[in-house]
Each structure stands twice: as structure tokens, then as C-alpha cells.
Amino acid sequence: MKAVVVLPAYNEASVIRQVISNLPKKLNGISSLEYVVINDGSTDQTGEMVKKEGIKVLSHIINRGLGAAIKTGIDYAKSQKADLLVTFDSDGQHNPRDLQKVINPILQEKADLVIGSRFKNYQKAPLDRLIINKLANLATLVFFGVSTTDSQSGLRSFSKKALQFIDYRADKMDFSSEILLEAKRHNLKVSEVPIDLIYTQYSREKGQKNINSLSVFAKLLVRLYR
Numbered sequence: 001m002k003a004v005v006v007l008p009a010y011n012e013a014s015v016i017r018q019v020i021s022n023l024p025k026k027l028n029g030i031s032s033l034e035y036v037v038i039n040d041g042s043t044d045q046t047g048e049m050v051k052k053e054g055i056k057v058l059s060h061i062i063n064r065g066l067g068a069a070i071k072t073g074i075d076y077a078k079s080q081k082a083d084l085l086v087t088f089d090s091d092g093q094h095n096p097r098d099l100q101k102v103i104n105p106i107l108q109e110k111a112d113l114v115i116g117s118r119f120k121n122y123q124k125a126p127l128d129r130l131i132i133n134k135l136a137n138l139a140t141l142v143f144f145g146v147s148t149t150d151s152q153s154g155l156r157s158f159s160k161k162a163l164q165f166i167d168y169r170a171d172k173m174d175f176s177s178e179i180l181l182e183a184k185r186h187n188l189k190v191s192e193v194p195i196d197l198i199y200t201q202y203s204r205e206k207g208q209k210n211i212n213s214l215s216v217f218a219k220l221l222v223r224l225y226r
Contacts, residue, residue: 002032003103004082006073008066009037009090013044020053022096023088029107030084036076037090038069067168067175078163085163089154098195102157111191112162113183115148116155118197148192152176155195162188 005023009016020035027033036056039047041063050057058072070087077085084106088094098116105111152173158166165186168178183190 001030001083001107002081003027003030003034003084003086004073004077004080005033005035005086005088005099006070006077007035007037007088007090008040008069008073009042009046009050010040010063010069011042011044011046012090013042013046013049015092016046016090017049017053019090019092020050020055024096024099027100027103029103034080034082036073038072040064040066040069065171066173067178068171070175071168071171074158074163074166082163083160085158087154087156093198094155095196095198098155101193101195102155105191105193106157106159110189112159112188113166113179113190114157115150115190115192116153116157116195117148117150117192118153118195119149120192120194148180148190150192151180153195 007016007019012019016037020037023035025033034056036058037046037050039050039057039059041060047057047059058076060069060072073087074085084103086099086102088099094116102114102116105114153176156179162183165188166179166182168175168182170178180190182188
């Protein structure tokens with residue numbers, strides 16, 4: 001079983017080496033494990049920092065957005081004939097131990113798409129982020145008919161079947177909800193597993209800005225009816 005873990009990165013030079021150093025070298029059930037960083041047009045030393053860790057880097061010339069970075073990672077995983085793909089944020093807001101959690105349902109053939117939910121076990125979150133998450137989940141349910149506790153989670157896994165069928169259009173953060181719509185359209189099995197909720201001052205500054213949430217919701221509505 002071959003797995004590719006994709007880390008989208010934009011100006012993460014100050015933390016990316018620490019994030020990479022904490023990633024597990026092995027995962028149970030995986031015979032071939034590869035990490036690849038998608039350097040999404042960074043203007044700092046992100047690419048150079050990653051190369052020092054001996055990790056493969058795929059770079060965008062300009063900053064295209066999180067959705068576009070993940071799509072580059074998906075295309076790479078397909079080219080490598082990966083059996084499983086995982087997305088993992090590069091700003092330090094995920095616990096590396098949770099990688100095993102999100103791949104287990106796929107290894108057990110219980111799911112095609114697994115969402116690592118930061119809110120499934122009702123962990124305490126900053127109020128503004130909790131509100132954003134609730135609104136995003138509501139929008140995903142109303143617009144797409146898909147229920148989830150964490151539609152915007154950056155930690156998720158895809159089976160080989162999911163990689164073949166999921167084809168989203170969004171380049172920005174709204175791609176997260178579109179992935180769930182694609183899963184529904186193709187009758188893919190979707191599962192959620194609880195993961196640690198980690199918010200640092202750095203990850204909050206790097207993450208989705210509160211003011212951008214309305215734009216994301218508007219894009220979801222437009223995409224539903226186009």
C-alpha cells in the first residue's frame with residue numbers, strides 16, 4: 001500500500017522544518033510512504049527549508065490558493081499510482097499522530113474519504129473559529145446536502161477510488177466543501193474521525209481570516225447553481 005502525504009505551504013519558512021521533523025517515518029498498513037510539499041508561490045525561504053529536510057517540493061510560480069495546491073498534490077499522487085493520499089497542513093495545527101487515525105478507515109475499507117474532525121468530540125475552540133466552522137458546516141449542508149462536523153478541516157485522506165472520481169474546480173478554501181459534494185455525487189463512503197484541535201497564534205494568523213468567510217459562502221452558492 002503506497003501513501004502520499006501532501007503538505008500545502010505558503011510562506012511557512014519559520015515552521016515548516018519543525019513540522020516535517022515531527023512527521024512519522026512509518027504508518028501501520030503502509031509499505032511505501034512519501035511526503036511532498038506543494039510550495040504555493042511562497043516569497044520566503046519555504047522551498048529551501050523543505051529541501052534541507054530532504055522532502056520533495058513541487059512549486060507554483062505564483063500563489064494560486066489552497067485548493068490549487070491540493071489539486072497539484074492529487075495529480076502528483078495519481079502520477080505515482082498512490083493507493084492513498086493524505087492532506088496535512090504545514091503550519092503546525094495538526095498532530096502528526098493523527099495521520100494514522102485518518103488512514104485507518106480506508107485501510108479497513110470502511111471509507112473512501114475520511115475527514116479529520118477537530119470538533120467531533122466538542123473540543124474547546126476559539127469562539128470566532130467555532131462560529132466560522134458552524135457556518136461552513138451549515139452552508140455545506142444547505143447548499144450540498146452533506147452533513148459534517150468539520151467541513152474545512154485540512155487533515156483528510158482519500159482512497160484510490162476517491163482520487164479517481166473527485167474533481168473540484170475551486171482554487172481557494174471553498175474547495176473543502178466542494179470535495180464533499182463530489183463525494184456525494186459519486187456515492188463515495190465518507191467518514192469522520194476525531195483529531196486534536198491545535199490553535200497557536202501563528203496558525204490562527206495563517207489560517208482563514210474571519211472576513212473571508214462570507215466570500216467562501218458566496219462562492220459555494222454560485223458553484224451550486226452554475
